[in-house]
Amino acid sequence: MLIEDLGGNILGTIPLGDIVLYLNPLHLFLFVTILLFTALISISRTETQVEAMFGSLDENKVAVGLKEFKQRRFLAIICGIATAGAMITGDLFNFTLFMALIGIVNIGIVSAVKQVDVLNSAYQYGLIAMMCGLPLFGGAAIILAATGTLSLFELASIPANPMMIFGALVMLVGVAGESGIAPFFASKAEMFRTPGSPFILIIHLSSLFIIVRFVEILLTIL
Amino acid sequence: MPKIAKLWNKLANPKNIPRLFAVILGLLLIVGFIIPMGLNTDQIYIRPAPQSQMDAGLAIAPYDRGGEVLVSPGVTEAQYPENSKNLGWINSYMTPIAELLKALSPYFGTSICASPGGLIDEILYYTRGFDTILESSILMMAFIIASWLAINFTIDRKEERDIKEDVKRAIASSDRIANEVEESNRKAREKQAKKEFR
Structure with a gap:
């Protein structure tokens, strides 16, 4: 399928050597939305969870320390920028690199919490993220071997063959695991159960955006 | 449908997710054996045929x-020249x-100390330069996270009180988990006993 059919007319390209970022209405919308959200969280403060204590009238406040707050904010901003980059990239391998960056930053955002359950699920997510290196980069490599190019513009005009479809499927498994969609949602969903709302939310938002973009890429190249 | 309910409950446990992912990935890769694979020779980032440069006696082969x-x-191609x-x-x-080593050894290209400008660098740093930036930023993020954790949670912990509090919290939370595990074990055992009694 041609790129114009899915995202609308191409408004312009940003050439960086062989890696050409392209802008069309769909990608521009996703790009601007994620950047706006990143700007919002970069000026916001974290929430404090208030837990009712059992058997008494006291309450337990779970707050985030200043140091941890700064670290999380930094990583959340990097995550937002990486997601924004993945929205407008026009190169398959570049997309997988953005995906890997988002994965590692997601673990970093929750790495300093003190709840054992959250750390445990972050560890399980880390295991998946490690495994995802193989399908993500392997899938891109299979598609490169089958077609001889990584540029989405070129791939859009090449008819799909079984090897390309297999490469795309392998990549799909990688993206599904790394962004934690069903049936791999549990480890990533448990990571959110900690205070620090706006920064935690970008873990979720980046996965949503990545999935939308990856479906669009799949429709383009197959 | 109690079986589907059990399956959903298993999916909600983070511990099972890496295993499930590994199984699905493994199955897909096994399917890969029956897919016809062949290198499309019309590649942009071309490589010379294996051993051809060795046979020609080039030092940086x-x-x-x-x-x-x-x-x-030299010969380097780009998608968008x-x-x-x-x-x-x-x-x-x-x-x-590198010039000196090349003059000394005919096998310089295959040695560990060889990173001749050539193929790797021109493609990596010129035509696909943005990839290099991203790759190193992934590494940088990993090091930032690891060093931040190391500094704040293992090295720079001078305040005894903090450590004690954290240890207390960790013990309480692992106690809770242990209790839950024990509870579920007890329930399972009861169930088993009931079944056997029948």
Whole structure:
């Protein structure tokens, strides 16, 4: 399928050597939305969870320390920028690199919490993220071997063959695991159960955006 | 449908997710054995045929891309040549030490100390330069996270009170988990006993 059919007319390209970022209405919308959200969280403060204590009238406040707050904010901003980059990239391998960056930053955002359950699920997510290196980069490599190019513009005009479809499927498994969609949602969903709302939310938002973009890429190249 | 309910409950446990993922990935890769695989020879980032440069006796085989630094361009292709106009001009650049080694050894290209300008660098740093930036930023993020954790949670912990509090919290939370596990074990055992009694 041609790129114009899915995202609308191409408004312009940003050439960086062989890696050409392209802008069309769909990608521009996703790009601007994620950047706006990143700007919002970069000026916001974290929430404090208030837990009712059992058997008494006291309450337990779970707050985030200043140091941890700064670290999380930094990583959340990097995550937002990486997601924004993945929205407008026009190169398959570049997309997988953005995906890997988002994965590692997601673990970093929750790495300093003190709840054992959250750390445990972050560890399980880390295991998946490690495994995802193989399908993500392997899938891109299979598609490169089958077609001889990584540029989405070129791939859009090449008819799909079984090897390309297999490469795309392998990549799909990688993206599904790394962004934690069903049936791999549990480890990533448990990571959110900690205070620090706006920064935690970008873990979720980046996965949503990545999935939308990856479906669009799949429709383009197959 | 109690079986589906059980399956959903298993999916909600983070511990099972890496295993499930590994199984699905493994199955897909096994399917890969029956897919016809073949290298499309029409590649942009071409490589010379295996052993051809070795047989020709080139010292920096298999990385020889021809050309002379700033005199004549070597063989490197790009997807969009209009974006990288000076492609190939520094293909054959090597440091003085590399030049010396090349003169000494006919197998310089395959040795561990060889990173001749050539193929790798021109593609990595010129036509696909943005990838290099991203790769190193992934590494940088990993190091930032690891060093931040190391500094704040293992090295710089001078306040005893903090450590004690954290240890207390960790013990309480692991106690809770242990209790839950024990509770579920007890329930399972009861269930088993009931079944056997029947």
